[in-house]
Amino acid sequence: MSLTGKVAIVTGSGAGLGAAYAAALARAGAAVVINDVSAEAADRTVARIVADGGRATAFVAPVATSGVAQSLVDTAVTEFGSLDILVTNAGILRDKSFLKMTDDDFDAVIGVHLRGTFTCARAAFGYFKEHEKPGRIIAIGSPTGQRGNFGQTNYAAAKAGVVGMIRTWAIEMKKAGVTANAVIPVAATAMTATIPYFAAAVEAADRGEAMPAFFRHDLGFGTAEDVAGLVVWLASDEAAAITGQVIGAGGDRLQLWRHPEVLESYFHEGGWSADDIQEDLSVELSDHLQTVGDPPFPALPAELDRSVTPA
Template structure:
């Protein structure tokens, strides 16, 4: 995939998935602005990319407010002349069950994931529309935002909002030639290492240098951060010029298109519904096949 001449900003790209995205975009020819709150991580990431022959510069900022978003856009334009691709990857976790989650836990996560995506995308969209050459917004979501996840009220809500924004912005930016998609990644990261069914398998693979087992890569869609990066490169490319408004999952050997919410069952009542008539028909009518919720627990194959 050729991204020569493209300029990309990747938020939260000092390590993990974000770094994999930045490295993949640079390897395809794009100039990349690496962003993180950690100066050492930014410098190390830039050094890694440039040592491999890529072009990169760094911007240290905590995404969330408008000033940080504008700094990232300005850095791309000042250093490389334009902005063509934005990947909103920055994030934090403050996991707690509902009755233990504080206002700060909720606000901090929403500020980075949801507000940070909004402010960065808005600044990027303004610049891309001024340039008049289109662009790509790639918003990073999560399975938690699609299904919910125990202990992640803040994170799941923010990541669900990210997909909703992708659908909305795909409509608003289509005339400007700017595509907007949400990516739903699964990879071996610090977060997935905390999942009991995954932890020993990931640790063994890292210890031995062997690949993750086939059941994990296919059944659970869990692989390396590099496995996910291929989708980012595709969405940033001209090959994806007609792909917009989608939520796309990737991990391990799995590539998937997530369904958008839609009515599953409908019933009609002349003159409207009362609580009693809803109760009378619910179990055998609209509610006969309720939707599942939560991320299914992973199951290793029996020995």
Template sequence: MDVVGKVAVVTGSGRGLGRAYAEALAAAGAAVVVNDVDGDAAKQVVDAIESAGGRATAVVAPVGETAVADQLVATAVAEFGRLDVMVTNAGILRDRVLWKMSDEEFDDVIRVHLRGTFTCARAAAQRMREQGEGGRLILVASPAGQRGNFGQTNYAAAKAGIAAMARTWAMELAKAGILVNAVVPVAATEMTRTIPAFAPAIEEAERTGAPLPRWLRRDEGLGTVEDVASLIVFLASDASAEVTGQAIGIGGDRLALWSHPAEKSVAYSQDGWTAEGIAASWSSGIGAEPESYGIPAPQGR
């Protein structure tokens, strides 16, 4: 599958998943604007893409502000003539439980993940609408945003918002032919290496060069960053022309479609509900099978 002739911006692409996305898009034929706050890391990615015969340029700046989003789009147009794909991958972590999280820790994560996705997607949508040929917005969400995760109030809130924006923008941009989807990746990264159940297997694979074990790739849906990048290429390509408004999970051997929030069970009471009526019916009514929450703990081998 190729994306020859397309131009993509990938935010936060100096390392990890973002780098894998940028390199996969370039290998499939796209010209890529590499973005990162680390200039050396961004240059390494550009050099790697160019040494493999691809086309790339770098913008070193933190996402969040409108000026940076505009700069990313302007660079794509100035260097490669157009913009077809915006991948909003940039992010940071400031993990802390609710009662210890500072205003700054909350705001920093929201600014990069949520506001950064908004400003970059808006700038891209404006350009794509001007071009009149459609386009792709590929937003990076997370299992934490789908289910919640201990110590990640800021991150989970931002990622949940990103999935909600994908659904909203899919409606708003449909007439312009701009497809919008959220990707929910799981891969061996600096963050997942800290999970005790995963760490030994990841370290062993990195030490020996052997593939991650089957239980990890299949049962936990965790693989390499390159495993995830294939979904980015698909969503950037013409093969995904009918796919929009979706949250799609990928990791290891697993590809999954996440459900949208929906009413699970419904009960009715003529003339409305009193607090006492809700209490009396809860355990035998809509509360009989409550929803789970939180990312399930790894099961191991």
């Protein structure tokens, strides 16, 4: 898969998932603008890409404002002559249960994830359309935005909003030949490293070994590099027909998320009163309730369970 001659912006790419996406795009031949709030982190990612024979430059600023978004596009054009790919990965967490979540907690997360994706994508699309480029917009979502998660009202709202925007942009950008897709990563992060359930997987990754098959296959949980291949493919010319999609990646698993759709339709002449619903549909609706939150993790195989003391 070659991206030779392409230019990409990856927001939030100083470390973690974003750095993996940027490195993979560079290995495929793209020049990459590395964005982060930490100059030290951004410079490290640039140095790694350059040491590997790639091209990269850093732009240090928090995303959210239109000014930063336009500056990212301008940096790509000034440094590398063009822009072809945008990956919106920048994000923060301010996890708290609903009643403890402050306005600032909510606004901060919405600002970076949702508004940052909006402003950066708008600036990139403006460039693509003006220069008649079949650009690629890849927004990073989350399982939380698809199913919800305790303590993450702000994050769930932002990530669900990202998916809504992607589906809308796919419609609006189609005539210009620009694609817009969302990626749902399931990968080891600093947060999962603190969860005992994932201890065996994290230990293997720290040793530079492959994670046990239980994590990679059964859970679809892996490394940041496992997600990067999907990002590179969506950024390529070969994926020109893929737009408006939500695709998950983790470990050995790839998942295509279904768009929301009507499960059942019911009709009542004259419309539905509250009493009609109670009498005719209360049981039926209860039988079709949709689940929320991720399903419980399956039990760990004994050899991977670090909570069990060997006899």
